[in-house]
Amino acid sequence: xxxxxxxxxxxxxxxxxxxxxxxxxxxxxxxxxxxxxxxxxxxxxxxxxxxxxxxxxxxxxxxxxxxxxxxxxxxxxxxxxxxxxxxxxxxxxxxxxxxxxxxxxxxxxxxxxxxxxxxxxxxxxxxxxxxxxxxxxxxxxxxxxxxxxxxxxxxxxxxxxxxxxxxxxxxxxxxxxxxxxxxxxxxxxxxxxxxxxxxxxxxxxxxxxxxxxxxxxxxxxxxxxxxxxxxxxxxxxxxxxxxxxxxxxxxxxxxxxxxxxxxxxxxxxxxxxxxxxxxxxxxxxxxxxxxxxxxxxxxxxxxxxxxxxxxxxxxxxxxxxxxxxxxxxxxxxxxxx
Numbered sequence: 001x002x003x004x005x006x007x008x009x010x011x012x013x014x015x016x017x018x019x020x021x022x023x024x025x026x027x028x029x030x031x032x033x034x035x036x037x038x039x040x041x042x043x044x045x046x047x048x049x050x051x052x053x054x055x056x057x058x059x060x061x062x063x064x065x066x067x068x069x070x071x072x073x074x075x076x077x078x079x080x081x082x083x084x085x086x087x088x089x090x091x092x093x094x095x096x097x098x099x100x101x102x103x104x105x106x107x108x109x110x111x112x113x114x115x116x117x118x119x120x121x122x123x124x125x126x127x128x129x130x131x132x133x134x135x136x137x138x139x140x141x142x143x144x145x146x147x148x149x150x151x152x153x154x155x156x157x158x159x160x161x162x163x164x165x166x167x168x169x170x171x172x173x174x175x176x177x178x179x180x181x182x183x184x185x186x187x188x189x190x191x192x193x194x195x196x197x198x199x200x201x202x203x204x205x206x207x208x209x210x211x212x213x214x215x216x217x218x219x220x221x222x223x224x225x226x227x228x229x230x231x232x233x234x235x236x237x238x239x240x241x242x243x244x245x246x247x248x249x250x251x252x253x254x255x256x257x258x259x260x261x262x263x264x265x266x267x268x269x270x271x272x273x274x275x276x277x278x279x280x281x282x283x284x285x286x287x288x289x290x291x292x293x294x295x296x297x298x299x300x301x302x303x304x305x306x307x308x309x310x311x312x313x314x315x316x317x318x319x320x321x322x323x324x325x326x327x328x329x330x331x332x333x334x335x336x337x
Contacts, residue, residue: 045273045274046278049270049271049274049279049282050274050282052269052270052273053270053279053282056263056266056267057286058285058289059259059262059263059266060286061286061289061290063256063260064135064290064293065290065294066252066253066256066259067080069297070253070256071130073249074243075236075239075241076124076127077232077235077236077239078236078240078245079245079253080123081232081236082257083253083256084120084123084257085229086253086257086258087229087257087260088226090261091103091218091221095222099218102216102219103218103222104226106215107215108214111207111210112219112223114207115204115211115224116223116224116225116227116228117231118200118203119228120228120231121200122201124235125193125197125200128193129142129190132187132190133187133190134294134298135298135300136292136294136306139287140175140179140306140309140313141179141191141194141197142197142201143286144176145202146202146317146320146321147169147173147320148198148201148202150169150320152202152203157206164323165323168316168319168320171312171315172312172313172317174309174312175309175310175316176309176313178306178309178312179305179310184303184305217268280324283321284314287310287313287314291310
């Protein structure tokens with residue numbers, strides 16, 4: 001990967017003038033206050049929220065590019081363990097002086113820690129998928145998770161699914177089949193890891209939906225990061241191959257940790273401007289960003305069937321998101337994830 005191009009792109013996107021993406025009210029103090037509130041008030045600025053989410057998923061896609069690059073040289077568990085510790089230190093430095101023990105205090109501790117374990121496993125499976133497959137195709141498969149959330153909600157939450165929702169689900173699965181079709185050239189193990197990451201992501205979002213009723217977003221983020229750092233470090237010890245990132249690559253891992261935290265903070269800002277269900281369609285831009293960045297950094301361009309599959313998955317996901325928002329507009333219980 002062209003390291004110079006990486007630095008240029010990051011400097012363009014996160015350069016000295018970031019006022020257009022991070023509104024003036026989103027100072028560290030205000031951000032921590034927002035994330036420490038279980039029911040923050042929402043302003044009515046959907047276009048601003050859309051712009052922030054599109055920028056946020058760009059950062060997530062950029063993080064995926066960094067994971068892909070780094071896991072080409074180091075074990076997945078080692079890269080992720082260091083990333084989680086960097087994120088944890090970032091959170092401690094930013095939030096602990098302002099809110100103290102509230103940073104990690106919880107109401108349902110076991111569920112919060114279990115959520116962190118699910119996220120760590122999701123990160124691990126996604127990391128292996130990125131190691132084995134192109135970034136665009138991996139993220140496209142990952143974005144099966146909103147459909148899986150809908151399906152899993154039937155037995156676990158007793159929710160009813162309309163025929164229209166089932167149609168979107170079938171459309172999404174059709175898009176996946178276009179991407180993973182026989183002869184498509186994708187690694188079978190990579191496909192399995194990506195599908196497992198999508199399943200884990202679905203459970204993670206369902207657990208989060210329930211926990212945000214009693215827990216603060218900053219506590220959920222901190223505890224998930226702590227669990228991930230500990231579990232992935234223990235796993236990395238068993239997979240230790242004697243190599244450790246050099247200064248340049250360690251800096252990239254540190255950058256990865258900071259980028260992910262900034263992305264989570266920006267999502268909090270976005271939810272301050274509009275309900276989560278209203279801005280959900282913008283999340284599917286991550287698939288587009290992932291494909292574009294994969295082409296830019298790795299010279300990988302998906303074939304026609306894969307591009308069509310991505311379009312189908314995005315269309316199905318946006319359809320589900322719009323339908324969910326219309327339902328929630330009549331029952332305003334929207335809880336940001």
